[in-house]
Amino acid sequence: MPQNQLNPTMFGVPDGRGVRRFAAGLAFLSLVALSVTAWIFFDVAREQEIVARIITHLPQSDMAVVEELSGDLQLRSKLSLLLVLNIVGTAIAFALVVRGYVTSEQSLRDAQVLATDIRASLDGGIITTDQEGRMTSLNPRGRELLGLSEDDGEGMTPSQAGSEHALLDAICHEVNQHQTPIRDRDYTILRNGYEHTLRAGCTRLKNQRNEAVGTVIHVRDVTERVLMEQRLRRMERYMGLGSLAAGLQHEIKNPLSALSLHLQLLGEHVSQNSPDVETQELLDVLHTEVTRITHVLDSFRNYASVNELGRSWVDVATLIEKLVRFLHPQVKKQNVIVKVELPPQSLGSIEADSGRLEQVLLNLALNALAAMPDGGTLQFRLSRIQDSLRIDVSDTGNGIPMEIQSQVFDPYFTTRNDGTGMGLALCDKIVRQHAGSIDFRTSPSGTEFSVMLPMEGNG
Incomplete structure (x- = not known):
């Protein structure tokens, strides 16, 4: 057919x-x-x-x-x-x-x-099957989502088009068995190295005599919608965490300052009486831990800060070039190749907080370098999509494991022993303060973070 x-x-x-x-x-x-x-x-x-x-x-x-x-x-x-x-x-x-x-x-x-x-x-895929679950017709979008050519599909089951579509076989069988429609079953597929979320449903197919002759499967690509839902959930969490962070920073800062002061006095007193090695080591440990807690509180303060942005006209291309020069010693040490893709013509400036935007790019670059300890390629790409400026920062590391992908923007979540877990959370907050968005795509061959910033009204 x-x-x-x-x-x-x-x-x-x-x-x-x-x-x-x-x-x-x-x-x-x-x-x-x-x-x-x-x-x-x-x-x-x-x-x-x-x-x-x-x-x-x-x-x-x-x-x-x-x-x-x-x-x-x-x-x-x-x-x-x-x-x-x-x-x-x-x-x-x-x-x-x-x-x-x-x-x-x-x-x-x-x-x-x-x-x-x-x-x-139709933007969604429409697939009809017979009572044995074999596909009898597909619209162009259905073929695209199943990765089939124009000559393939009829006579096959969805799982024969790819094992990742096994859910479609399962819902067809369930509909034929229980004779009730199924809606909104999500599953993921891998396309061009990136994960896409598909949402499927299934109903019985009947003729004019009300006889069941098969099923109708409808499939949609809801990757963007799922990402938006994740952003909304993050915003809800951040609203509560921001208030909590501000309260903790205020309640802990004062006792910690007193502890630091008395620790300093204790160190001076002990040094006057020729302390032994063990005592000095204990004092050094206390000093190190107090310093670490201070850094954590600083992260609390930065995250909970509600200060207005210091907006000015910023040329993002210049920021990227400045960041590349700053990172040169580190990338040379790690044997990392840096690539910068800028449009042939200037995209103009955007109204943003230059310091905070530079902090976002630096955090993304440092995370990328941490993912490539044995060398690789760090790439910056700048482009314009409609009324938004897009900044892509990608690496060629091993990607982000599936089980932690939903947590990468959570405050205090980190897989590094030397990390505070606040880098990406701060990036997300700063980008949201600029009315933008930040997302990522990851695969075993690397990860790419994309920052979208509005350019409406910007020159």
Whole structure:
């Protein structure tokens, strides 16, 4: 079956064979009537010729009977009229049948074309299956989502198109077994090295006689929607965490300052009495831990800060070039190659807080370098998408494991022994303060973070 062609009999739609049979039957009956009329016409004509020959041999006394018989046989003109009327009626009836047939065929073709156009225009995939779960038709979007070519699909099960689509087989079986529709079942697939979230549903497919002939599967790519939902959940968490961070920073800072001061005094007192090595080591440990707690509190303060942004006109391309120069010693030490892709023409400036935006780029770059301890490629890419400026920072590390991907923007979540877990959380907060968004795509061959900043009204 061609890619966009529908099978009308699957949905109980007449395919034109009934109309053709009716037209053929009517034409046959008309021809039979015409043949019978013609046969009668010629038979009467032959009888009239016989009567005419008999008249020439009859006496004058029998002429009255002969004329009466001849009058009874004067049906030729009437039969001629009947024959003409029969021919005209048959022609009209046949023309009407042909016209009706052509009209019904054209209407059927128009309905098929309309249905095909609608299916082809849908943003979601529409797949029909028979009762055994084999696909009977797919619209173009369905083929795209299943990764099938134009010649593949019919006669296959969704899982045969790819094991990642096994969920579609499962929901088809469930619908056929329980006879209830299924909605919004999510599963993930890998396309071009990135994960996409597909949302599928399934209902029973019935014909005009209300007989189940298979199932209809609808599939949508909801990757962007899922990312948006994740952003909303992060914002909800951050609203509570921001208040908590501010409270903790205030409550702990004062006792910690007193502890630090008394620790310093204790160190001075001990040093005057020639302390032993063990005592000095204990004091160093206390000093180190107090310093570490101070750094954590500073992260609390930065995260909970509600200060207004110091906005100014910022050329992001210049920020990236400045950051590359700053990172040069580190990338050289790690044997990392830095690539910068800037548009041939300047994208202009945006109104932003230069210092905080630079902090975002630095945190993303440092995370990328941490993912490539044995070398790799760090890439910065700048582009414009509609009214937004897009900044991509990518690495060629091992990617982010699936089990922690939902936590990377959470405050205090880190997989590094020397990390505070606040880097990406601060990045997300700063970007949101700029009315932008930050997301990432990851695979075993690397990770790419994308920052979108609005350029409306910017030069």
